[in-house]
Amino acid sequence: MSRLKLNILEDEDDDPIASTVNIIDVFLVVIAVLLVILMSNPINPFATEEEVIVIKNPGKPNMEMLIKEGTELKHYQSTGEVGEGQGSKAGITYRMEDGSMIYVPE
Structure with missing residues (x-):
């Protein structure tokens, strides 16, 4: 009966390498998102x-x-x-009702 308990405990133990692989996957996704942001920057x-x-x-x-x-x-x-x-005023510009512009030098 004690052997049965030991086998159950061994099956429940997580492999430490599996968690490392999961962390690497997360970092790859973060790097991909950062590259997309960089390429969309003007x-x-x-x-x-x-x-x-x-x-x-x-x-x-x-x-x-x-x-x-x-x-x-x-x-x-x-x-x-x-x-x-530096500079001085060179004239005045008026906008007419039809949208055209008229420049009047001084």
């Missing part, structure tokens, strides 16, 4: 030679622009100040 480093422009916080003082031209990546950040720089 600034994908593995994408072809195309131009992509990403604008963060458009129209706000902390607006940023990322421009990818081929393998080159440029980052522009707004200072938050309006009208910064």
Whole structure:
């Protein structure tokens, strides 16, 4: 009768390698999901030679622009100040009722 109990205990023991294989399967799924996310990113480093422009916080003082031209990546950040720089007013533009624009120089 004691032999019967020992056989039952041996059958119920889990193989430690089986749990390791399950963990490896989970990691493979996580890696596959991360690769899909990377490939769907507009600034994908593995994408072809195309131009992509990403604008963060458009129209706000902390607006940023990322421009990818081929393998080159440029980052522009707004200072938050309006009208910064040198120059003068050159004229006035009016929008007509039909949608056309008229420029009147000063």
